[in-house]
Amino acid sequence: MIAMVDCNSFYASCEQVFRPDLWGKPVVVLSNNDGCIIAANKEAKQLAHIPMFEAVYKIKHILIENKVTFFSSNYTLYGEMSQRVMNILETFSPSVEVYSIDEAFLDVKGLSHIDMCAYGFEIKERIYKYTGLPVGVGVAPTKVLAKLANRMAKKIPKYNHVYVMDTDAKRIEALQWAEVGDIWGIGKKHVQRLQAIGVFKAIDFVNLPLAWVRKEMTVVGERLWKELRGESCLEFMAVPNPKKAIGTAKSFGQKLPDLGRIEEACAYYITEVAEVLRAQKSCATYIHVAVYTNYHSTIDKQYKNRMTVTMPIPTNDTFALIAEARKALHCIYKPGYRYKKVAVNLTGLIPEHYVQGNLFEKRSKISDSNLMHTLDVLNRKFGKTTVSSAMIGTRVEEWELIKRERSPRYTTQWRELLTIDVKRG
Amino acid sequence: MEIEVSGKVNVSKNRHQAEVSKQTGFPSAATHYMEASIDLNEELSIHKDATFYVRVKGDTWKGFSILDKDVLIIDRSLQPNFNDLALVVQDGGFKILRIPFDKAQEAFVLWGVITYIIHCVR
Numbered sequence: 001m002i003a004m005v006d007c008n009s010f011y012a013s014c015e016q017v018f019r020p021d022l023w024g025k026p027v028v029v030l031s032n033n034d035g036c037i038i039a040a041n042k043e044a045k046q047l048a049h050i051p052m053f054e055a056v057y058k059i060k061h062i063l064i065e066n067k068v069t070f071f072s073s074n075y076t077l078y079g080e081m082s083q084r085v086m087n088i089l090e091t092f093s094p095s096v097e098v099y100s101i102d103e104a105f106l107d108v109k110g111l112s113h114i115d116m117c118a119y120g121f122e123i124k125e126r127i128y129k130y131t132g133l134p135v136g137v138g139v140a141p142t143k144v145l146a147k148l149a150n151r152m153a154k155k156i157p158k159y160n161h162v163y164v165m166d167t168d169a170k171r172i173e174a175l176q177w178a179e180v181g182d183i184w185g186i187g188k189k190h191v192q193r194l195q196a197i198g199v200f201k202a203i204d205f206v207n208l209p210l211a212w213v214r215k216e217m218t219v220v221g222e223r224l225w226k227e228l229r230g231e232s233c234l235e236f237m238a239v240p241n242p243k244k245a246i247g248t249a250k251s252f253g254q255k256l257p258d259l260g261r262i263e264e265a266c267a268y269y270i271t272e273v274a275e276v277l278r279a280q281k282s283c284a285t286y287i288h289v290a291v292y293t294n295y296h297s298t299i300d301k302q303y304k305n306r307m308t309v310t311m312p313i314p315t316n317d318t319f320a321l322i323a324e325a326r327k328a329l330h331c332i333y334k335p336g337y338r339y340k341k342v343a344v345n346l347t348g349l350i351p352e353h354y355v356q357g358n359l360f361e362k363r364s365k366i367s368d369s370n371l372m373h374t375l376d377v378l379n380r381k382f383g384k385t386t387v388s389s390a391m392i393g394t395r396v397e398e399w400e401l402i403k404r405e406r407s408p409r410y411t412t413q414w415r416e417l418l419t420i421d422v423k424r425g
Numbered sequence: 426m427e428i429e430v431s432g433k434v435n436v437s438k439n440r441h442q443a444e445v446s447k448q449t450g451f452p453s454a455a456t457h458y459m460e461a462s463i464d465l466n467e468e469l470s471i472h473k474d475a476t477f478y479v480r481v482k483g484d485t486w487k488g489f490s491i492l493d494k495d496v497l498i499i500d501r502s503l504q505p506n507f508n509d510l511a512l513v514v515q516d517g518g519f520k521i522l523r524i525p526f527d528k529a530q531e532a533f534v535l536w537g538v539i540t541y542i543i544h545c546v547r
Binding site (some may be wrong): 020021023084087088129130131132257410411414417418420421 | 473474475477478479480482483485496501502512514517518519521531534536
């Protein structure tokens with residue numbers, strides 16, 4: 001059996017833990033740069049006339065009229081709270097696959113002797129007690145079914161956020177309940193395609209001939225089909241696979257016309273992704289750099305361009321990567337536009353120790369990697385970009401994301417602790 | 426500009442190891458008495474996945490010896506006992522109180538049990 005645990009409206013719940021004045025009230029969290037709504041709690045979702053994923057500046061008045069509290073995303077807080085949840089889950093099973101910031105699979109096949117429902121409630125109650133975060137638990141024989149059980153736990157009130165699909169009759173019942181669109185891994189296009197041939201419920205999908213599924217939905221569809229029939233096909237991954245590409249593409253806080261600050265932002269992003277690259281002990285072969293103007297804007301001239309550079313030798317050296325990215329940026333930058341975004345992406349990732357040298361290589365690799373290591377140690381200890389390339393400049397606040405409504409980083413910054421006084425209630 | 430690597434920086438070990446003899450050639454008398462130094466997380470049994478730190482503003486709770494700017498260590502994993510100090514939520518706001526004998530008497534939601542008060546004297 002596999003248990004699927006996920007946090008209810010995770011980002012909004014994290015905010016509410018520290019704001020009891022908002023318990024039971026609508027809360028939404030905005031994307032980077034406060035662009036649009038990316039998360040909403042139950043109360044906010046019930047206000048059906050609030051268009052989700054709409055640009056915030058267009059709907060701000062609706063939010064205010066409905067007394068919806070909105071927060072800029074505070075990923076530092078969400079990441080730390082997520083870590084707590086995952087640590088607690090590890091006390092329940094030695095095999096935990098962290099699937100996303102707010103979801104995890106637990107391998108519970110060794111626990112056949114215990115009451116799974118009681119176990120599910122214990123998980124739910126302990127996480128709530130320790131962290132204040134509400135979670136749902138679904139237990140079933142395969143991952144796809146566990147995901148479905150989790151959905152039922154959440155959507156059907158009588159289950160009270162814990163559902164165990166431990167008999168075949170319950171599995172059939174679940175498949176009769178679920179729409180095809182509810183199945184984990186079936187996207188919008190496939191839903192339309194399936195509905196066109198009269199497949200509406202999960203049970204209809206499972207009753208399709210395997211040959212059809214394989215032909216129309218490839219091996220991915222075949223796996224889902226088998227998983228829904230109770231045959232486990234998706235591997236349990238307690239150790240995540242290393243990433244195949246690492247990138248970042250955040251909008252600037254304001255539109256930037258000049259190359260100087262775009263260069264600095266680009267160097268800053270490279271610094272960030274190179275750190276991730278070193279953490280997983282990989283080197284990058286290619287750097288992709290792209291620039292964009294704001295395509296929402298009606299008054300600006302539009303331009304976008306991208307370029308890929310091949311590193312002479314795959315590397316994870318921040319300085320080498322910045323130097324190459326900068327050359328690419330110089331090629332694609334055109335003056336006369338107001339840029340909204342620069343994106344960097346590292347691909348062709350290979351393990352550090354597989355890097356092929358080059359006969360004409362002059363620099364000492366050892367001293368460079370020692371330097372990078374020292375940089376990482378210092379920055380981990382004293383904070384992000386305490387020591388970095390001078391290319392990132394000192395004008396970060398001029399292009400950085402806007403996070404106007406960000407809550408304090410309650411759990412990671414001593415100066416931003418939750419503060420209580422009587423006046424605030 | 427060429428930068429030459431001029432020498433290796435010897436990184437000092439984290440701790441002085443008493444059992445290693447230095448210039449004297451005479452081993453330290455502490456050799457068999459070394460212990461790990463005190464770790465506050467350990468001593469205060471900080472349960473890190475359930476512990477939160479909360480700063481207090483004002484002297485409202487000086488009756489509980491909680492003063493302005495103090496930081497409370499709150500362990501949410503603990504079951505509250507009679508007379509424990511606790512951070513609770515009442516009418517949508519935070520409050521500090523002693524857990525009454527009869528918990529049903531007062532309407533509040535427990536947020537966490539206070540285990541220590543950090544008070545800076547400088």
